[in-house]
Amino acid sequence: MAPVTNGRVLFNAIPEDYPVPGKTVVYDTTETIDFENVPLNGGILIKVLLLSLDPYMRGRLRAPEIESYMPAFPLGEPLTGGGIGVVLRSENDAVKAGTHVRGWLAHQQYYIAPNLSMLEVIDRDSKLDWSVYIGAAGMPGETAFAGWREYSEAKKGEVAFITTGAGPVGSMVIQIAKQDGVKVIASAGSEEKVKFMREIGADVVFNYKTTDVREVLKKEGPIDIYWDNVGGDTLDAAMEFAAKHSRFIECGQISGYNQGYQPMKNPGLIFAKCMHFHGFLLAVLRPKHSAAFQAEVVPKLVSGEYKFTEDISHGLDKVGDVLLAIQKGTNKGKAIVRVADE
Amino acid sequence: MAPVTNGRVLFNAIPEDYPVPGKTVVYDTTETIDFENVPLNGGILIKVLLLSLDPYMRGRLRAPEIESYMPAFPLGEPLTGGGIGVVLRSENDAVKAGTHVRGWLAHQQYYIAPNLSMLEVIDRDSKLDWSVYIGAAGMPGETAFAGWREYSEAKKGEVAFITTGAGPVGSMVIQIAKQDGVKVIASAGSEEKVKFMREIGADVVFNYKTTDVREVLKKEGPIDIYWDNVGGDTLDAAMEFAAKHSRFIECGQISGYNQGYQPMKNPGLIFAKCMHFHGFLLAVLRPKHSAAFQAEVVPKLVSGEYKFTEDISHGLDKVGDVLLAIQKGTNKGKAIVRVADE
Structure with missing residues (x-):
């Protein structure tokens, strides 16, 4: 078989503020790959199917000298991130051709992983598409579950304020919080997102672009738990209307x-109200909470009890657009790039 | 016996910034009291011996409408705060004349407590003066112990940065931290205080007025635990040089x-470094840690293993000066006003 194009998304220019489609990253088709003969050196040749595009990636689009x-993504190199692929060839005994893997992949059509240290073999429930396994049943869902379980100390009847409540993390936090009997206030940036937050059970929902967060919190607070995905003035407002002994879960500050x-x-x-702030990364909490996530959350996704939204773009050349969309909040669900069908 | 003067310290004017001696509070001698005949209505007549003056009191010298x-201290009324007194008369079966009590007292020479809800009967070790029981063996010492035990998660070999390390709280934190095998960096605002911090075992000591905190932390950090009594730029610096998963104990921000x-x-x-912030008030943690404090810390004060400093002013009329001194940091140890000898 002749070599085929191996399209790649390269980090091209450090953005000054928002990522610029066509400039910050570029889609490159100059490389080719010969599936049968490319040397694997003990590694695994993967056909990339789905890539997860996430807000945190903005932090990697920076100069390498900033810690x-x-x-930082190296300039001129492909981006990397979470995704799902199917194994085409393997020189690793732990995985064979046809197997699906989830984990750290390069943003290219075909990728040779040196080993499985950043990947896990994965199966899916027939009722869920693979895409769900990088969304509600993947990193964002696990982030919501692990962060909430570890730090919320939720007690029935308490009040939680959850930001980006229609996003892949926030929407799962809302649904998990409701199971704990918490009153949920949730914010997002469009009427469509507000509608979705109401559908998944949030008690008080609002569009932060048209409604003053302080008015809402004054009426519906004080808040015992704050799930922060936004930071800035919303964090200040949450602190103003925080209850004593409140827990602020710092997942991100977009x-x-x-x-x-x-x-x-x-x-x-922080001291005057005896507040607690917890920053966390999923990688650290995952070993502790992963089994419970599989047992408690995934079945609810399969049964349809827990709901989620996806916004799937087709083709690696869309990565640049999606990187901007997730910073602007114009995506309409978990941002995913479908690189190829199986 | 004829009525005697009952000198009182009255809140006179809300300070604009620092408390102003002779203005913020005034010493008033217009009231008298007749020990034998004053009606107690079931309460306890206390001769106030010692009063604790603490930085947090600045927050109470404010307008009542600010939550x-x-x-807030009510204008025209006596200040209140921690102290020790001796009972002159009692209509409460739980306490009799001659007993010492510790807890919430008015800033006046004689005070009728309605009940024991804010007071505890207290005894002292013959090797410790009563004053120690409102300092190293009292609220500041307990604050250090309970905050550290509850939130430091100290592991041997970790690095802690402790601010106001020569103060009644900070100096106890240093000594407790050293027992946990932690490397202690400690700051204070005079050479005399720096010397004391070295004597009590801090590994790295500096005068923040003459030494750049960032230079110290860059060389001696990153820090795993930060004990905050100061806030402001020092807190910013501590965050810059914080290790991942660091714990920031928010005791105060003078x-x-x-x-x-x-x-x-x-x-x-906070999220980028997976940091944890814990604000706390002793009243909340005390029930959990008080017994251990008595068992572990007080014996070390009696034996002299744990050291402390006191700065005792004589006479209720000094309260206004001491209130300013503890905000400026010009006191040379735990600030105490001796109201009367026994």
Whole structure:
């Protein structure tokens, strides 16, 4: 078989604020790959099927000399991120051709993984598409579950405020929180998202672009639990209307990713209200909570009790557009790029 | 016996920034009291011996319409705070004349407590003065112990940065932390205080007025535990040099008490570094940790293994000066006002 094109998404230019489609990353088709003869050196040749596009990736589109919790993407190299692929060839005894793997993949059509250290063999329930396994049944769902279980200390009747409540993490937090008997206030940035948050059980929903968060919290708070995906002024407002002994779960602060973090207005409230803040990364919590997630959450996705939305773009050349959409919040569900059908 | 003067410290004027001696509070001698005949209505007549003056009191010298974790002092009324007194008369069966009590007292020479709800009967070790029981063996010592035990998650070899390390709380934190095998970096605002911090075992000590905190933390960090008594730019610096999964114990932020809280520069670090912040008040943690404090800490104060400093002023008329001193940090140890000898 002749070599075929191996399309790749390369990091091309460090964005000044928001990622710029066609500039920040570029889709490159200059490489080819010969499936049968490409040397694997003990590794695994994977056909990439689905890629997860997530807000945190903005932090990797930076200059390498700036330190952060994840390394910068190297300029000129393919992006990397979560995804699902199918094995075409394998020189690793633990996995054979035809198997599906989930984990860390390069943003290219075909990828040779040196080993399984960043991948896991995965099967799916026949009622769920593979895409769900990088969304509600994957990293975002596990993030919601592990963060909530580890840090919410939720007690029945308490009040939680969940930001980006229609997103892949926030929407799962809402549904898990409701199981704990918590009153849920949830915010998002469009009427369609507000409608979805209501459908999945949030008690108080609002569009933060048209409704003043302080008015809502004044009426519906004080809040015992705050799930932060946004930071900035919303975090300040949440602190103002926080109850004593409240828990603030710091999952992300997208308001700061593109134009810099806004300062926290009144850090004195942390001690004055005996507040607790918990930053976390899923990788650290996953070993502790993964089994419970499989047992408690995935069956509810299969049965349809837990709901989710997906926004699937087709083709690796769409990555640049999707990177911007998830920073602007214009995507309408878990942002996924379908690279290929099986 | 004829009535005697009952000197009182009255809240006279809300300070604009720092408390002003002679203005913020005034010493008033217009009231008298007749020990034998004053009606107790089931209460307890107490001769106030010692009063604890603490940084948090600044927060109570405010307008009543501003909400906070403790009520504002009412204008024209005596201050209240921690202290020790001896019972002169009692109509409460649980306590009799001659007994010492510790707890919430008015800033006046003689005080009628309606009941024991805010007071506890207390005895002392013959090797410790009563004053120690409102300092190292009292609220500040318990604050250090309970906060550290509850939230530090200290592991041997970790690095802790402790602010106001020569103060009544910070100096106890240093000594408790050293027992846990932690490397202690400690800061204070004078050479005398720096010397004391070295004497009590801090590994790295510095005067924050003459040494750049970032230089110290860059060399001696990153820090796993931060004990915050100051907030402001020092908190920002601690966050910059915080290790992943660090614990920030928010005991107070004196930099904000008099001139307003400075914003936290980069709240995004909380999730990026998986940091944990814990605000707390002793009243909440005390039931859990008080017995261990008595068993583990007080004997070390009696034996002299744990050291402390006191700065005792004589006479209720000094309260106004001491209130300013503890905000400026010019006191040289636990600030105490000796109201009377026994």
